Amino acid sequence: MLNLGAFSAICRSLIGFSSICELNKVIVQSPLVKDSDCMTTFSRDYSQKLRIIRKAEGLTQQKFAEITGLAVGTIKRYETRQQTARAEVMEKVLQAPEFRKYTMWLMHDEIAPETGQIEPALAHSGTDGGEAQKPTKKTG
Missing domain, CATH: 1.10.260.40 (lambda repressor-like DNA-binding domains)
Structure with a gap:
């Protein structure tokens, strides 16, 4: 099972996914994160x-x-x-x-x-x- 930190890193590295929740639904189809984590939106560092x-x-x-x-x-x-x-x-x-x-x-x-x-x-x-x-x- 992935921990939240590793899962977050995967989210950040994949293009087209703006949140843990979105990536979780597409890739693993399992509840690795809490619903509250689905509100987290990633943004690129400029x-x-x-x-x-x-x-x-x-x-x-x-x-x-x-x-x-x-x-x-x-x-x-x-x-x-x-x-x-x-x-x-x-x-x-x-x-x-x-x-x-x-x-x-x-x-x-x-x-x-x-x-x-x-x-x-x-x-x-x-x-x-x-x-x-x-x-x-x-x-x-």
Whole structure:
């Protein structure tokens, strides 16, 4: 029998399942989790994508905070992986006109340059010298 922690990890790794309850119904057809656990919805961690955007735009954490309305301390915790940035944070970041061009990349790992939807590495020459980015799917 899977413990809840292992089961949660499986949920997070499979695309298309947003909750323990949904995955439980599809895969195991057995009550591994309580009904209250079925209310848990998983969200992707966007912390490192925020950092990639900030670096590609040549912004300090302070300037990024001013543009997005996020606290500098919060941005620091995201970038050091002490806190996770969820979808609601991305919605706030994407309210800034200068970051809307990254919407498809942020949400779907896709780009559509013909419509202005790009990834940060394409916005400015080069990256921050950090880890290599995995290739992004091009739509259209």
